[in-house]
Amino acid sequence: MSARIPTLDITRFDTDRDAFVAELGAAYREWGFAGIRNHGIPQARIDAAYDVFKRFFALPEDVKKQYHVPGGGGARGYTPFGVETAKDSKHFDLKEFWHIGREIPEDSEYRDVMPPNLWPAEVPGFREHGYGLYQALDQLGSRMLSALALHIGLPEDYFADKTDSGNSILRPIHYPPITADDIPNVRAGAHEDINLITLLVGASAAGLEVLSKKGEWVPFTSDADTIVVNIGDMLQRLxxxxxxSTTHRVTNPPGEQARQPRYSVPFFLHPNPDFLIDVLPSTITPDNPKRYPEPITAQGYLEERLREIKLK
Structure with a gap:
């Protein structure tokens, strides 16, 4: 792992809180990225989820496409290869993916924007292991937001009632083997994430690169027991x-490594759909005047961004 992007032990949030919050905040102010270890999610849970995700992506194309929801913006189920395109990019990303969302009651006020999940009948255990990982990352994300809130002078529980019904997404991704040389597409074009924070668990190969403030692409391949957590555009705006919210990409590996598939599973933590993203007064200073005069709801912002990346 690059020595320049810090990796921190989250158990220190309980044992050495002030120092941990200060170090974490400094890492995010500089990089927008950090590695988190001793996160408490058992490796067996992660491995079981990866196993069912790989089995789904190995299914025939016509079977997978039965779980694609036309006009759904990729909100649930399957999004085929060649759809998502990074903002301002001419070429689509080299990936296919699945979306698992929050399970909410049928009579929830958010049901119109948070549809029910789809579950592939062809893969036993997909729901159990996929949603189990969703819940584990949701809990870890809440702890991260507590620490970030403290760092900017907010109450520890500031985000709790603003994300408890968040439109968060677990996205298992399959980057197929690259069989042609000199293609203009990359596995994931340079982009920023839309949400509050993203938690990336166990990417199976190198390729993630982060753009530094100096304009250098810095490789960031985490150890097996580390979850990469980065800031999204909603938290940047708030x-x-x-x-x-730092620009990052997934590059194509060199030579024979490109002939291997790559899998990764990011969890995009979102606020509740009606949360109003309005700049926090505590972050406005003479040196950093208010950058966004108009507030916007989380759902409104999400829809605006989905159109930009060709998912809507």
Whole structure:
């Protein structure tokens, strides 16, 4: 792992809170990225989820496409290869993926924007292991937001009632083997994430690169027991860019490594759909005046961004 992007032990949030919050905040102010170890999610849970995800992606194309929801913006189920395109990119990303969302009651006020999940009948255990990982990452994400809140002078529980029905997404991704040389497409074009924070668990191969403030692409391949957590555009906007949403990409590996598939599973933690993203007063200073005069709901912002990346 690059020595320049810090990896921190989250158990220190309980044992050495002030120092941990200060170090974590400093890492995010500089990078918008950090590695988190001793996160408490058992490796067996992660491995079981990866296993069912790989079995789904190995199914025939016509079977997978039965779980694609036309006009659904990729919100649930399967999104085929060649659809998602990074903002301002001419070429689609080299990936296919699945979306698992929050399970909410049928009579929830958010049901119109948070549809029910789809579950592939062809893969036993997909729901159990997929949603189990969703819940584990949701809990870890809440702890991360507690620490970030403290760092900018908010109550520890500031985000709790603003994300408890969040439109968060677990996205198992399959990057197929690359069989042609000199293609203009990359596995994931340079982009920023839309949400509050993203938690990336166990990417199976190198390729993730983060753009530094100096304009250098820094490789960031985490150890097996580390979850990569980065800031998304919603939190950047909410904090008036105190926490930057850093550009990142997934590059194509060289030579024979390109002939291997790559799998990764990011969890995109979102606020509740009606949460109003308005710059926090505590982040407005003479040196950092308010950058966004108009607030926007989380759902409104999400839909705006989905159109930009060709999912809507």
């Amino acid at each position: 904090t008036n860019h105190v926490y930057p």
